Amino acid sequence: MTNPFSTDFIAAHNAQLxxxxxxDYEALATxxxxxxxxxxxxxxxxxxFAVAIPSWGVGTGGTRFARFPGxxxxxxxxxxxxDCAVIHQLSQATPTVSPHFPWDSHDDMLAVRDYADSLGxxxxxxxxxxxxxxxxxxxxxxxxxxxxxxxxxxxxxxxxNIDCIEWGKVLGSRSLTVWIGDGANFPGQQHFSRALERxxxxxxxxxDALPDDWLMFLEHKMFEPxxxxxxxxxxxxxxxxxxxxxxxxxxxxxxxxxxxxxxxEMIVSRLIQFRKLAGFHFNDSKYGDDDLDSGSINPYxxxxxxxxxxxxxxxxxxxFAPAYLLDQSHNVTDPIESLINSAEEVQRxxxxxxxxxxxxxxxxxxxxxxxxxxxxxxxxFNTDVxxxxxxxxxxxxxxxxxxxxxxxxxxxxALVDARPALGNTGSGIV
Ligand code: PSV
Ligand code: MN
Numbered sequence: 322m323t324n325p326f327s328t329d330f331i332a333a334h335n336a337q338l339x340x341x342x343x344x345d346y347e348a349l350a351t352x353x354x355x356x357x358x359x360x361x362x363x364x365x366x367x368x369x370f371a372v373a374i375p376s377w378g379v380g381t382g383g384t385r386f387a388r389f390p391g392x393x394x395x396x397x398x399x400x401x402x403x404d405c406a407v408i409h410q411l412s413q414a415t416p417t418v419s420p421h422f423p424w425d426s427h428d429d430m431l432a433v434r435d436y437a438d439s440l441g442x443x444x445x446x447x448x449x450x451x452x453x454x455x456x457x458x459x460x461x462x463x464x465x466x467x468x469x470x471x472x473x474x475x476x477x478x479x480x481x482n483i484d485c486i487e488w489g490k491v492l493g494s495r496s497l498t499v500w501i502g503d504g505a506n507f508p509g510q511q512h513f514s515r516a517l518e519r520x521x522x523x524x525x526x527x528x529d530a531l532p533d534d535w536l537m538f539l540e541h542k543m544f545e546p547x548x549x550x551x552x553x554x555x556x557x558x559x560x561x562x563x564x565x566x567x568x569x570x571x572x573x574x575x576x577x578x579x580x581x582x583x584x585x586e587m588i589v590s591r592l593i594q595f596r597k598l599a600g601f602h603f604n605d606s607k608y609g610d611d612d613l614d615s616g617s618i619n620p621y622x623x624x625x626x627x628x629x630x631x632x633x634x635x636x637x638x639x640x641f642a643p644a645y646l647l648d649q650s651h652n653v654t655d656p657i658e659s660l661i662n663s664a665e666e667v668q669r670x671x672x673x674x675x676x677x678x679x680x681x682x683x684x685x686x687x688x689x690x691x692x693x694x695x696x697x698x699x700x701x702f703n704t705d706v707x708x709x710x711x712x713x714x715x716x717x718x719x720x721x722x723x724x725x726x727x728x729x730x731x732x733x734x735a736l737v738d739a740r741p742a743l744g745n746t747g748s749g750i751v
Contacts, residue, residue: 324403330453331720334729338711338721345708352704356627356678360709363675367713372603372670373417373445373661375437376425381695382612382650387500388746392656393736396743398425399436404657406440411727413719414664418447420492422485423455430491437492445496446538446600446644447489451478452502452546465503467523468516468552473691475523482527487614490532496599496644497531498573499524500605504547504554513724515550521565537570538644539563539600542578555579556588556666558693563597571599575648576622577610578602586625593633593641600644601626603667612650614659623666624702635679655733661723672709676701683703 346707351359379401381390395401402418409415410507418437427433451466459477464470465480478501486497497566503520505511528537539560544549553559556572556579564568572592579585592598605618616623633641645667651659678697685694711721 322731323735324407324410325732325735326407330730331411331718331726335715335721339715342708342711342715344723346367346712349704349706349708353676356676356700358676360488361671363706364709364713364716366675367443367668367672367709368413368717370671371414371416372647372664372667373419374408374415374664375404375448375602375646375648376401376405376418378647378651378660379408379480379640379648379656381656382652383747384652389652390742390746391733392742393733394739394743397742398427398433400740401425402433402437402440407727407732408664409442409658410656411720411723412661412664412717413714413717415660416441416666417443419445419448419498420488420494421448421450422488425451426488430488434492440627444489444494445646446494446498447485447492447494447496448498448500448666449482449485451481451501462502465501465516465552467499467501468519470519475519477503479523479526483530486527486530486532487537488537489535495534496536496538498538498599499527499539500542500575501553502546502551504551505549506547507549511550511552513550517558517562520552521562524562524566524570528570531569534567536599537566538573538576539566539570540573540578540602542575542610543580556592560592560595560597563599564595572597573599573602573644574609574617575602575604576626577604577606577612577648582607585622589626589629590632593629593638596638596640598641598643601645602646602648603663604647604649612647612648614651614654614666615647615663616670620666620670621702623670624673626696627670628677628698630676631671632679633675657732658724658727661727665723669706669710672706673704674699676704676706703750 380394395404405418451462453460460474467475469475482499495731510641531537539559539562540743543553543554544551559572563572574589576585603615605613605615607618649663682694682697685697715721
């Protein structure tokens with residue numbers, strides 16, 4: 322592996338920027354002190370923040386029409402881990418990887434775990450995939466998987482999820498995320514309640530196979546690949562299923578899986594209130610499940626989501642420990658750069674939400690001062706917390722300017738020969 326990002330390399334890069342950073346950080350500390358906020362305490366919280374990298378996110382994504390691969394794409398789980406390690410080294414915000422099976426399958430999962438260990442990476446939620454057919458599989462998921470009308474197809478999908486749990490045990494994961502593409506493309510095609518009953522019957526078997534200390538994350542999505550109706554279409558169906566299954570089942574919120582304009586932060590609040598929030602697949606969207614970089618389209622929405630999360634932290638909501646994961650598709654950027662940027666954007670909105678004067682907000686809510694309640698949020702959102710993020714990163718061993726440092730390392734250019742093109746330029750999801 323060619324990894325130019327040694328501690329010395331990063332430190333030398335930081336040396337050019339640390340003087341300006343110290344000045345910016347001090348100026349921000351003064352501003353925040355006037356608001357009774359201790360910048361050092363916020364910086365420590367920033368250091369504790371982590372978001373998992375989706376293994377599928379380090380390859381170039383594609384739309385239904387085309388894929389334009391970048392150079393030196395990772396070709397297997399080992400190379401994906403190498404790219405994830407670079408992202409974490411520079412950002413110091415992404416210590417874990419969320420793998421997707423069978424995309425990341427390998428004969429020797431112990432070797433995969435050892436390799437991640439050697440790179441300083443851990444594991445987050447395992448993802449199953451019964452939304453595509455694999456060359457080796459006996460029965461097709463064309464008309465569904467866990468909800469298929471044919472019991473044999475359902476059994477095959479259940480088995481795959483149980484295999485995922487086994488692989489996850491080897492890696493040291495503690496959660497399984499289940500997203501299915503099952504649904505209908507035509508009105509009348511599917512009996513809604515029978516399909517949902519089949520889903521519950523299938524997921525109950527998977528749920529029962531979970532180790533005691535594991536959680537099952539159910540993921541909803543209102544459309545695609547089924548364009549008329551999906552079986553687990555929204556957070557309502559999701560939480561009903563999670564309640565049916567039991568304590569270990571929670572609802573995962575992928576920001577792109579809702580109707581345009583939906584109040585996602587309110588969904589988050591409801592899931593927290595009923596102790597059913599699994600966590601997030603962070604990304605951004607303009608029209609649908611666009612899987613764009615986090616914070617690139619609607620950063621205020623991301624901030625409002627974190628307002629709810631920090632509120633729960635503040636009030637010490639029982640059992641509150643959501644999983645933070647990215648789930649993006651990078652079509653025109655180097656995925657490493659997009660993931661570094663996105664991790665920072667998610668962290669940025671967490672830190673901004675920490676700046677909200679919560680007691681003042683509760684006061685304005687109580688006195689129905691709508692304008693000042695909104696302004697209280699805006700004051701935090703409009704604060705440029707970049708110096709806190711950069712200082713936290715530098716102190717943790719990361720780069721003050723991770724994108725500039727990454728570009729200075731010429732990482733991908735140096736890997737072109739070692740990682741020849743896959744030749745897959747067709748359409749396709751990741
Ligand atoms: C589906 O659109 C999804 O959001 C699910 O999380 C999948 O596992 C992921 O994308 C990867 O394609
Ligand atoms: Mn997702």
